[in-house]
Amino acid sequence: MTTTGTTFFKQIRKIKDDKFSIDKIEQYCLILSVGSRDLQVCIIDTKNNRTLLLEDYIIDATENAEEKVTLLQSLFDHHHLLMVGFWKEVILSFKTDKFTLVPLPYFSKENARTLLKMNCSVDDNDSVGYYKVNSNDAVNIFTYDKAILQWFRSIYINSKIKVTHQSGMLVNSVLQNTPLASEVKVSVFIDRFYLHAAVSQNDHLLLFNSFKITKFEEYIKYINLVLHEFKLSKTNSSIKVWGFINKNSAHFNSLKNHIPAIKPGNRTTLLNFGYKFDEVPEHQYFDVFGNYFNL
Template identity: 25%
Template sequence: MNTSSTHFRLAHKIYDEAFKPSQAPSCNLYLYVSPKFIRVGVADMSRNKFVALEDYELISVFTPVQLSEQLSLIAEGSSLLQDHRWQTVRVSISNQHFTLVPETLFDPAHQSDYLRLHSEFSSQEDVVLNYKHNGLEAVNIFAVEGVVYRMVQSLFPERPVQFVHLTSTLIGSVMHQFGPNTERNLAIYVERNYVTVLVVSDQGLEFCNIFHYLSPEDFIYYIIFVMQEQKMNPEQGTITVWGDITHDSSLFSILQKYIRHVRFGKKPIDVEYSYKFNDLFEHRYFEIYSLHFCE
């Protein structure tokens, strides 16, 4: 019996009427884990269609141990996280402990050394993993807090769990969304206190980083900084926005103040969604939908 205190609330729960637990072996389960949210999605692979979503907002969660405790509590009440029969279990980890290296330079024996050059992670407590981007000829090396890694593994003892970093899910999905012949584009994914900034073009991925912000002024500073470094004109370029941001938020207002063309992104293409998802903003839950396009 878990004696931890509950520090989460269920923000959304969506189930297609046609989805039944018995269908789990033909479905993929996608899990997004961050210090602010834990989200669960289900895609019916036989129909290539999202059929379920659970969104849990975390409250006063500050450490990896607390995060793992809340994940355990959520799993106790979620039938999705109690089922072990999924075709594939894929987990997206949100943190700043990642780096991208060319595939030709990647040596698995030294992946911790590569990551240590760009991130302060705990070699004793964290687990270092990697994800290969076949289309980019690059490898994303990232760290997962050990207690979170072990908790996720314990939820699915009968299935191999594929871990990917949030940036990998976003890179794959954004490039899929824009297509191979795209002009140079800047895309951002907004989390609470974090923003991921991507620059993509017909040449592939040109820039990717995650910035921590505490105010709208911090938020816009990092975006303008990237645009300047990448020689993109705020008066001419278009920014596409996904994530936890709304039309009437201070973050969106400051984007519109400094950048002429700002638009919200759409749900990923080439996958269908239950009509139950129609009431959600198109730009929300991009991190869950994007897991569908990982390999």
């Protein structure tokens, strides 16, 4: 744990591939996934789609954007790579709870905020971003912290920065994750404090929704709601789970008892991983890796 004033951050995961080279920064993609209480860092070599680094941090929670910037600054100051400014591309993914996915024909820049307001409460001072989700004919609209984006831009002035949202990255991951099923498939992602659920068939998205979680039993409740909506069996359907859950844990066993068909999801086949990543369960960091599919 590292302490700076009244804030702190704790690294809970670090994997670094032997093929990482500081001399090749200009061909690397840096992915930063920023949540309210966490940060994931991922580096991918764009020449061979090889994942070179993965780090996961728990950070102090704050609703104040300036305090968040100060906290991130303290983390970056202690890091040997993050202040480097010559990445080929930087992908900044926000994990805010205000977002929507809109079919492309219904979207225009002028009505982005209005469309988002149809799905959630949006304050006048909320910054609204949007981008086309590559794997789906839709636009992801979301809120983000403007001060945080400006701070990142002040660091990576020599790199192209793409701003995305976790929801769109999960859609990318689901719709580009082989093998694609001809039957209806349910994909759930257990996040810290949220459950994200997608229903797809072949390469078509049928549903995506997110649920705020306050206790474990709610994961089971909301998965059952999705299954009921599509009249899917809890014992015979294709149901995959990704995210922050240990497949040998009591929580996973509880999921399995209530929903027998549920199985851990597989890692994407669109990226290459060295042997050091064998210690990372294949069903984890599904959203982080999904950012790379939206280059």
